[in-house]
Amino acid sequence: MSTITLAIIIGSVREGRFGPVVANWFADQVDDRFEVDLIDLADADLPHALPATSPMFEPDPVRPAGMRDLSARLAAADAFVIVTPDYNRSYPSALKAAIDWHYTQWETKAIGFVGYSGASGGLLAIEHLRQVFTELNAHTVRDYVSFPRYYLLFDEDGRLRDPEEPAAAATALLDQLHWWTSALVAAKTAPVVA
Ligand SMILES: Cc1cc2nc3c(=O)[nH]c(=O)nc-3n(C[C@H](O)[C@H](O)[C@H](O)COP(=O)(O)O)c2cc1C
Numbered sequence: 001m002s003t004i005t006l007a008i009i010i011g012s013v014r015e016g017r018f019g020p021v022v023a024n025w026f027a028d029q030v031d032d033r034f035e036v037d038l039i040d041l042a043d044a045d046l047p048h049a050l051p052a053t054s055p056m057f058e059p060d061p062v063r064p065a066g067m068r069d070l071s072a073r074l075a076a077a078d079a080f081v082i083v084t085p086d087y088n089r090s091y092p093s094a095l096k097a098a099i100d101w102h103y104t105q106w107e108t109k110a111i112g113f114v115g116y117s118g119a120s121g122g123l124l125a126i127e128h129l130r131q132v133f134t135e136l137n138a139h140t141v142r143d144y145v146s147f148p149r150y151y152l153l154f155d156e157d158g159r160l161r162d163p164e165e166p167a168a169a170a171t172a173l174l175d176q177l178h179w180w181t182s183a184l185v186a187a188k189t190a191p192v193v194a
Contacts, residue, residue, distance in 0.1 A: 004181050006034040007077035011084040011095040011125075013042040018150065021158040022116050023083040026145065029170035033178050037073055044070040046097040055103035063101060070098065074105035079112075079181045081173070084125040086117035091125035099132060106136040108188065110180035112173045114145040121148030139184065141176040145169045 008027055012019040020040070027036050045066025055061055063071055074080075084091045099106070111133050115122015123146055130140045145166055147153050155161055 003032070004034045004078045004178065005037060005076055006030060006079050006081060006177070007037045007039050007073060008081045008083060009095075009098070010038070010040045010042070011082055012087075012092045013094040014092075017085075018116065019083055019085065021154060022114060022147065022150070024158070025154075025160065025166075026081060026083060026114050026170060029167060030174060034079075034174070037077060039070065039073055041070070041094045041098055044098065046070075046094055046101065048093070048097055050097075050100055055101065059104045061101075067101060071102060071105065074098075074102055077105075077109065078185065079110045079177050080106075081112045081114060081177070082129060083114045083116075084122055084129065086115070086120045086122055086125045089120070089124040090128045095129075096132075099136070103136060106133065106138045108137060108139075108184055110139050110141055110177050110184060112141045112144065112177050114147075114170075114173075116147035116150040119148055121146035121150075139180055141173065141180055143169065143172040143176050145173060 008023055010019045010023045023038060027038055030036050045064040047064060051058065051061035053061065082095070084095060113126040113129065115126045126144055133140050147166070153160060160166060
């Protein structure tokens with residue numbers, strides 16, 4: 001297939017967050033099979049009060065003006081990589097709001113994860129996100145990148161002290177995303193056989 005549009009989503013929005021460092025590192029690992037769109041949820045208006053009808057049943061609800069850019073970029077993406085920390089053994093609420101305000105934008109797309117945090121390295125957030133994305137009829141890929149105690153792994157300039165292993169993990173994740181996205185796009189364009 002032609003180049004895949006890969007949206008890399010920065011899932012944390014708090015002041016002083018580390019998320020952009022991890023997301024930029026991952027964006028640098030992406031090869032020319034993909035075109036990257038780096039999405040920062042901090043740029044979007046993401047109210048917790050959701051529309052009256054679930055976006056599964058009303059795919060185009062009235063959304064705040066400050067969410068329009070995000071919605072369009074999610075819709076344009078063929079695949080996603082979510083960059084998430086663990087917050088109390090789960091993922092940030094801004095990410096949940098971004099997910100719940102949309103449905104078709106995620107549906108039948110491949111999704112991978114890059115996690116970071118203290119001891120748990122984002123894995124608890126990732127496992128919760130896998131459950132959530134199943135309900136959105138999306139496919140989460142097996143491989144992931146995890147940075148437990150990320151503050152020991154990155155230096156003060158935001159560079160990995162030992163980049164080889166994470167780079168290999170990123171390649172494995174990208175290979176799976178490419179395979180699944182190619183398969184899903186082919187399936188969506190194939191003629192339906194009765
Ligand atoms: C509200 C909150 C809850 C957290 N819970 C966990 C946790 O359950 N496990 C963990 O390993 N780290 C936890 N941390 C540490 C974060 O993963 C770490 O601060 C990380 O930098 C957060 O990502 P951010 O800087 O992009 O916001 C928590 C941090 C915050 C602010």
